[in-house]
Amino acid sequence: MTIVNFTPWTALFGGMLIGTGALLLLLAGGRIAGISGIVAGIGSQPDRGWRIAFVVGLILMPFILFGFDWVSAPSLERFSAPRLVLAGLLVGIGSRLGNGCTSGHGICGMGRLSWRSVVATLIFMAAGIMTVTLFGVGV
Incomplete structure (x- = not known):
């Protein structure tokens, strides 16, 4: 496997933006920026206004x-639509099984030194590494 587009400075800047956004949401609203929890609460929570605004921002940006053309990303054209849908469903199922997603556990939970989030992050990172290794998706 090779890294085609390794961009440490943009990755660092993006990570800082995500961390800053998660911190601002926590400090200003007392909320955790776990995307799966935010999306799951849209239909059932009385505070759905900020949740909808958050998700709209995630989709619109x-x-x-x-x-x-301010940013670029690798093309997904080599992957079939059913394969992408299946991947999305598996990520969704995994986030429900793990009671959170990469943003909730990997960014917010680990930032709060939650052992549950550390374990969850280690498990989903190991699963991702094994998937790429077994199926050669990153090659």
Whole structure:
């Protein structure tokens, strides 16, 4: 496996933006920026306004960034639509089984020194590494 587009400075900047956003949501609203929990609460929680705004921002920003050619990403054209849908469903199932997702456990939970989140993050990272190794997706 080779890394085709290793960009440490943009990755660092992006990570800092995500961390800052998660911290601001925690400090200003007392909320954890776990995407699966935010999305799951849209239909059942009385505080759905901020949840909807958060998800709309997550969906809208890539269209703005890619639309103005401010960022680029590798093409997904070599993957079939059913394969991408299956991958998304498996991620969703995994986040429900793990009671959280990469943002909730990997960013917010580990940032709060939660052992449960450390274990969950180690498990989903190991599962991702094994998947890429077994199926050669990253090659």
